[in-house]
Structure formats: structure tokens, C-alpha cells
Amino acid sequence: MSCGNSARCGKCGVCLAVCPVYKVLMEEQASPRARIQLIKAYESGRLPSSKLLKELINKCLMCGSCAANCPSGVDHYSKFMHMRAEMAKAHGDRIEIRSLVYLLAREQRIKFAANLAQKGQGMIPESLLKKCSFGSISADRLPNLNIKPFRSSMGETIEPKGECRGTVVYFTGCATNYIFESVGKATVGLLSQMGYRVIIPKEQTCCSIPMLYHGAVDQAGDNIRQNMNCLLVEEATSVIVDCPTCGAALKKEYPMLAERYGLDPQAVNQLAEKVVDIMSFVQEHLDILELQPVSKPIPVTYHAPCHLKNVFQPSEQLIRHIAQLDYRPSGDALNCCGGGGTFFYEYPEISARMSKVKTENARKTGASFWLTDCPVCHINLHGQLGREDMLQVAHPVEMLYYLAKGTAAKGDEGE
Amino acid sequence: MLNPAVSKELVDIVGRDRFLDQLEELTCYSYDSFLEEAIPDAVLFPVSTDEVSHIVQIASRHGIPVTARGAGTSVCGAPVPVQHGIVLCFTHMNRILEVNTRDRYAIVQPGVINGDLQKALAPYGFFFPPDPGSMNMSTMGGNVAQNAGGPRCLKYGVTVDYVLGLEVVLASGKVVRLGSRNIKDVTGYRLSALFCGSEGTLGLITEIIVKVVPAPVTTKTLMVTFKDLDDTAESVADIIGSGILPAAMELMDKMTVNAIEDAVHLGLPREADGSLLIEVDGSEETCEREIRQIIEKVKQHGAVTIEEAATEEEKERIWAARRSSYGVFAKLAPDIVSEDVTVPVSKVPAMIRKIQEICAHYNLTAGILAHAGDGNMHPLIAGNRQDKDEWTRVWQAVHDMFAAAAEMGGTLSGEHGIGLAKSEFLPLVMDEDSREFMQVIKKAVDPGNMFNPGKFV
Structure with a gap:
């Protein structure tokens, strides 16, 4: 992919049709085309830097659908990332966002904060939680944190069950490490069952995407270098991710940033080639996937995360293929849920308008599980459901692992 | 920049949320898919015919140009506000008001996206033939104003062949309803056709009745x-x-x-x-x-x-x-x-x-x-x-x-329109008397030259 050049935007407007934010607001200034034109005006000195300019640039999910569908090959994603950094430098960011960036820059800080938050969660009375909200999500609908970071509770190498077919590296991402350990257990469990030795490098750290979105370009460099140093294990044929955004970072952003951070271009490309999301990996190895029969297929529906559909492929095909699942399409599986990293926190109204429609359509399917591959989509969609909803959000790998184990025990995915 | 008093009058109609006048925002309404650009003084998002009419009356009183805009996917500069003034963006008037396949018509607001109308018609086994390349983002108002075409217009004809009726706000602020919901209608001049391809120079389209046809098997x-x-x-x-x-x-x-x-x-x-x-x-x-x-x-x-x-x-x-x-x-x-x-x-x-x-x-x-x-x-x-x-x-x-x-007996534009791109070439295909006739109509309908000034007429 060519590096972003806003001069080559032909202003055709194809991006308007695929931008989730434009589709909600229906105003040009909320479109990818407008952001590209604004960046062009800013860079040529026709438009000064301002808080409003920052706002217009940031009111974006960074879902990448514009870039993935641009006939002119404009790389909106990198352009926006760069511009966000400029704007954050000039006009600062909210304290919460700055704190997030600070935490993610050092694994020790994330660990410390997660530990503190985990202890705190148990102490706040539920009645109070119900009254508070975090962006578009009521505080009592936020997930609990892992008691112990997932990576601390696992060995660095997990041997396969039975004959060894190969070795893979597992990049867990922060969400699995600190929030959704059940996803990590399912990923490791399924891979072991399929005969793969799983290596979870201890030195891995935040992929740095949240920092890049919020302009912390220098801090991001340290993380990227640290990950580059530990993820390329020679005998491993694949680097597995369970989070599509981490996957998109390793596969697309690292190569793009190689020059800037002085990374070895060969190593970066080698890593990019190895990176695959867990469901695509399973799809490629369907012949060795052994699932237990069920008395009645489990009704499930699906939501395709933007970074999965734009960088990898949606898991829909695989879910449809599995006889133990009664797949009930919602009709809008490919539409964005409005999560977008911290978007649901920064722009709760816009985000809620997207997730509301999705939630209604998912309910109508009558499914028991709403499968989705991305932790932010998970948090966002779960947050929009109510206590009375029978629909439970889960990563498809959790479902597969549950079926592979063939026990009635549901693993640890419950909230 | 608009006079603050005028701005206040306009805000009183649409509210602060649907009124833009900051340079950053205005920049986003300075272009379409053509090369030339011009920044408006204000952008308004009306949601009703009544609002459009009131805005037009204010603009008319103060002599402010008014340029209509849909999704801004024109390729001839039609919605580029070369004389600045107000851009009226119709994207919030995007309701499909009626789909009636028994009588073979649909009524839409101008901001409805062509592709959304197609989606609404599909379950009935019907479709709206004009399919411009921009159909997934361009609006019906824009399609009518530009008399849009597309690949399948070879067999089915272009937008004007499907417009049965229009509601239009005139320069005076008066609202006229042209045509009807009948497939056959020779009552008076076919005035709705006059607005097809008018590129926003005659009035503002606020409602559209289109003919729809059964989709091929x-x-x-x-x-x-x-x-x-x-x-x-x-x-x-x-x-x-x-x-x-x-x-x-x-x-x-x-x-x-x-x-x-x-x-x-x-x-x-x-x-x-x-x-x-x-x-x-x-x-x-x-x-x-x-x-x-x-x-x-x-x-x-x-x-x-x-x-x-x-x-x-x-x-x-x-x-x-x-x-x-x-x-x-x-x-x-x-x-x-x-x-x-x-x-x-x-x-x-x-x-x-x-x-x-x-x-x-x-x-x-x-x-x-x-x-x-x-x-x-x-x-x-x-x-x-x-x-x-x-x-x-x-x-x-x-x-x-x-x-x-x-x-060869050809013409300047098959479907993109004239806009800014081709006005200088008009004499090649229209003689002086024909161009004058067009100007007579423009002067009669929009005597103050308020609607989309600086374009081909």
C-alpha cells in the first residue's frame, strides 16, 4: 500500500458510503473525505491549527473502512494518525486520555493500574455503579478485570496435547491480559488441542495503537521496538492475535512505521507475514479441528469488528460452517458498533446511535450468544445490552473451545 | 462572512446545531469531486420545506446567494458556491415518505441516498433505474438537479424520465408542487422536467415523486x-x-x-x-x-x-x-x-x-x-x-x-452536467438564441440571481 498522500484524493466521495460516523451524522465535516481536505488545507497553510480542527479530525472511529475502500489508494488511516499527533501536541488531550497513554507506555504501569482497579471494582456498591456511566456505557455493564494478569498465570511455553504439529507465538494484547482472560485460555486451549505448541513471550507489551491514535508517537516507539524484539521466534510459523486491532497494528502499522522508528524492514515484514487472527488460523486448519457433537445446535449471531474485516477476514464464514452452531445473521454484522477504541467514551451519543441499531437487530435473531472477535466491540455491545437480555457476548474462540472441550462447563466467559 | 444580524435570523430558524459558520467547517463545503473550490459563508441543514422557504426569504431579502448541496459528489462543480453565501445541505432531509408499488411511484425527500431508495424498493421487486457511479452516496435531490445517468440508462433512460413530480421552493419563498403521482400527466407544462438538470439555478427541490419499475427477473x-x-x-x-x-x-x-x-x-x-x-x-x-x-x-x-x-x-x-x-x-x-x-x-x-x-x-x-x-x-x-x-x-x-x-451532432455532457466545468463551451452546442431562451427562463424564475449564481446561466 502506498503511503498516504492527500493530494491524490480525487474527492470522489466513495468513503462517505462506508464511513460509520458519516452515516450517523450525515454531515460532510464528519466524513473521511473532509478530514483529508482539512489536512490538506492545514498542511498548505490555508487553515490554522485550532481546537475545532482537532475536534473534526478526532471525531473518527479509526476503523479504517475509508482506506480499505478508497479507489485512489489514499491511506486515510496513517494520515489521520499523523494529524492526530499534531493536534494533540498543539492542543493537548483530555486528562483521561493522557492518563491512558501514560499507562499503556509501560507494562508495569498497566499492571499496577489494573491491579488497583481490580481491587477497587469489588468495593463499589452496585447501586452506585448503576447511576454512573462511562461514555455510552453504564458502569454496572463494564467487564470485571482479571484477578491476575493472564500472562502471569500462564507459562511462557505451553506444550500441545498429543502430537506436536508446530509452534505458534501468541500476542495476547492488553484486553486479554487484563480483562478477558477467558479469551486467552480459550485461545491457548484450542491451539493446544489442535496440536500446537504456544509461546507467549513475557516481554510483549501494548501494541501501541491507542497511543498512536492519541498522538503519543514517541512513547509508542518504545513499545513497538520491545514487541519487535520478542515476537519473532524462529520456529513459530504464525503469530496469533485474538484482538483484530493489535493484529492490524502488527500487520499494517508496524511496517508503515518501520522507517520512523528505525526498525529492520525485513524483520517487520517477516512479522507482518506471520500475523494472523485466531479465527482465520482455525479456518486454515479446519481439517484438524475436532469439535464434540451437541444435542441441539447453539443459536448464535455475529458482529464483525472493523479491523478484522478491513485487515483480516470476518469470522462469519467459519461460524456458518460449524454444524454445532445455529448461525442466525443479524443482517448488519459488517456494520460498525461504534466502539472504536475510546470513541464510545469520547462521543457517547454518536456511538450509542450505532450500537442501538445493532443491539436491536441482534436481539431479533433470538440467538443466545453474540460472537465478536474484538475486546472493544465486546465491551461496547455488552454495555448496550441490559440485564434482562438473554444475549451473551463472547469471542468466537471461546465458543469453539467450549465445543472442542465437549463439556457442559462453559469455561470462564460468564460475567 | 454573513452579517451577524442575518446569521441570527438564520439560527432562529434552524437552531445553532444545524448552522455552521466556522472556517474549519465551511472548508468541508467548498468542494465536490471537481477541481475548483470556493468557501461558503454559512452552511445550513434544513429538515423541512417550511424551513427552506423561510431561509430563502431571508436570503432573498439580504441578497445572499443560496447554493443547494447533497452529498457533494457532482463532478462538474455544480454545488461549489463560487459567489459564497449560503450552502443549503439537504442530507438531513432524508426520509423515504412513501413506496407505492401498486401505483408504481415512490416519494422521497431530497437527501435520500439513491442506494437507500434501491434497498427500500428491492423487497417489493422494484427498482429506480438511474444508477450514477456515486449511487451509494449521492442524494436523490442531487440526482434530479444534475439529471443523473449511469450505465443502465442506456436501456432505461435517465433521471428526468423517472421524475413524476416535484415540490420546489422558489426564490420568493413560495412552495410549488409540479407534476403529480400519475405516470401519465399532461396537465400544463411539464415543469418538473425544467428542474431536472437545472443544477440548483432555478429553485430548491424539497420533495420528489419518482416512477419506479419492476426489477428484471x-x-x-x-x-x-x-x-x-x-x-x-x-x-x-x-x-x-x-x-x-x-x-x-x-x-x-x-x-x-x-x-x-x-x-x-x-x-x-x-x-x-x-x-x-x-x-x-x-x-x-x-x-x-x-x-x-x-x-x-x-x-x-x-x-x-x-x-x-x-x-x-x-x-x-x-x-x-x-x-x-x-x-x-x-x-x-x-x-x-x-x-x-x-x-x-x-x-x-x-x-x-x-x-x-x-x-x-x-x-x-x-x-x-x-x-x-x-x-x-x-x-x-x-x-x-x-x-x-x-x-x-x-x-x-x-x-x-x-x-x-x-x-458529429454530439453534445457537451451526457450525465455530469455543466456546472463550472463546461460553461465556457456552451456556445459550441447551443446557439445564441437558445442560450438567451435559457436566460429568459432563469430571469423569470430567479430574478435576483440568488440560486447557485456564477454557473452556466
């Missing part, structure tokens, strides 16, 4: 390649001339196919000098028969490969690729001039030769694609506005193409 799509572009064009003229009427017939030269292929990797044949994308629709039997006839014809003209799309997905991919062609070209050069010159179909081979000749003469690179079946050419000329010499040659080439088309 089946479609078949062929991709044919030729060694020679001339053979490609000759076979188009021959097929149409012999009485076969495909739904669409798209011609692409080698450069266009390669540009599309580079961007979307469809597996289109890169070596062929000319390719034809042909679609027929109707009953199973009709399609079979027409496909057979077409295959026979293209073979006579030396077709090298003939392939039929096997699945619906494959058809959709081919059409998506074709629709992307305008954007695809933007990658090739800093600036792209997309022309729209149109000739009678029998003149297609001669016109294509002429376009090649002109580009060679001025030493320019251009891709040729065309809705060839109706003679609608889209030469896409690559250039760089910073390169004064090259840019002069580009416009000389455009002029020569228009002049050549005029000589």
Missing part, C-alpha cells in the same frame, strides 16, 4: 475483450444499430482496465486494447437470446475472449470495479479531468479515434471509458495543475474534443 453479464480499441467501438455501434438493447454496455481501454486492476485486483484482462462490459436483463429467455446475438456480433468484430459472470457476487464485483474507475484514476496524476462528451452511438468509433488523436497531439495521457451503448464518453485526462504548460494543453484538448463532438 434476471441479468446476465458478459466481459468481452478485443485486440483493438477500434474493433471494440465498432462492435458497440453494430450491436446497438442492429436493434439489440442491452441494459448496459461499458467500454474500457487498456489504460482504464489496468488502473482498475491495480486498485481492485479483479482479474480483468490486462493485455486487451479494448474491453466491453455488457449486461442484458429481462426474462431468462430474452437474456439467453440477446446474449447469443451479442456473442455472434462481437465474434464478427474479432473478440479475443468472451466470459460470462458466473455468480451474483462476481457481477457485483465487476460493477463495483467499474464504479470505482473515477477514483482509481485519481491515483495516476495529481489532477484528473473527467469529461463527459456524448455522441450518437453510430459515431462512437469515430469519436474514440478522435479522442486518441487529440491526446496524442497535445502529448497527454488519457484513459477512455464510456457508457458506449448510448455514446456517452468519459475520457479521463491526467495532468498537473501546477504545470502551467501541461494544464493549458489539457484544456485545449478538452476544447478540441467538444468541438469534434459538436461536429
